[in-house]
Amino acid sequence: MGASSGMGYELAKLMLRDGHTLGLAARRLQPLKELQTAYPQQVKISAIDVTAADAPQRIQSLIEELGGIDIYFHSSGIGKQNWMLDATIEEATLRTNALGFTQCIGTVYRYFASRPEGGHIACISSIAGTKGLGVAPSYSATKAFQNCYMQALEQQANMRHLPIRFTDIRPGFVDTALLNDSHHYPMLIQPEKAARQIYKALLRNRHVVVIDWRYRLLVPLWKLLPNAIWRRLRIRTRDGE
Ligand SMILES: NC(=O)c1ccc[n+]([C@@H]2O[C@H](COP(=O)([O-])OP(=O)(O)OC[C@H]3O[C@@H](n4cnc5c(N)ncnc54)[C@H](OP(=O)(O)O)[C@@H]3O)[C@@H](O)[C@H]2O)c1
Secondary structure, eight states: OOOSSHHHHHHHHHHHHTTOOEEEEESOOHHHHHHHHHSTTTEEEEEOOTTSTTHHHHHHHHHHHHTOOSEEEEOOOOOOOOTTOOHHHHHHHIIIIIIIHHHHHHHHHHHHHTSTTOEEEEEEOOGGGSSOOTTSHHHHHHHHHHHHHHHHHHHHHHHTTOOEEEEEEEEOOBOSGGGOSSOBOTTOBOHHHHHHHHHHHHHTTOSEEEESHHHHHHHHHHHHSOHHHHTTOOOOOBTTO
16 A cells, blocks of 8 residues: 555565565556556556545455455555644644554454454554654654554454564655655665665564664664653754755
């Protein structure tokens, strides 16, 4: 889900090259059609808006068309800096990253719970969920929601003895359309590189993975910072570079 650009698109390409059969979804069909043209035997596509009421039905139809799935990968998301707390941005972010995410993950969780072999649920959240970031409040808060939701579902699946695996992927800054706003983002990596690391994490059944190594060092350090210091930090990107 969210295979039309960025990390989702790059991961799809890697998995197709390895011979996997994929159901690709997003609102924009054109990039999905291009992958289908390149790999006609391996790709089914569907136009799905994660915020729409029919998203669960469309996911189920795609699963049926594929004859079942073993892994669901959720890459859909939006995010913007929002100093003025523009309500349009805040609400759209909540609808996509919290409500849309929840209804998609819920649909596949119930699907995997219903079959003996279970499955694997993976999502791209973000390091932005590990602390409240002043530049993008709703983005940061919805990513924290995703981190917590995945953790809660994993505990629930264990309590219910369901064979469902979970991978929560938390990248730092990645050079995709999501950051296309003329700000300068430090320690930026390319989506192809992020996708390679994501793919490896999926194959290894990792529970939580921070990408890349520089953020793996940074995130535990900033999590240790007391709130008295965190709330005074000036974490912002420079404009116009
Ligand atoms: N780029 C970064 O620095 C960064 C860092 C950490 C985490 N992330 C997270 O990584 C994920 C992927 O983002 P990206 O960086 O690869 O950006 P991207 O290129 O903008 O990709 C976002 C994907 O989400 C899909 N999407 C957005 N709204 C949707 C909706 N309502 N319904 C269905 N699909 C929707 C888009 O497809 P359509 O527009 O075609 O629907 C697109 O395929 C996001 O969750 C993002 O928060 C990004």
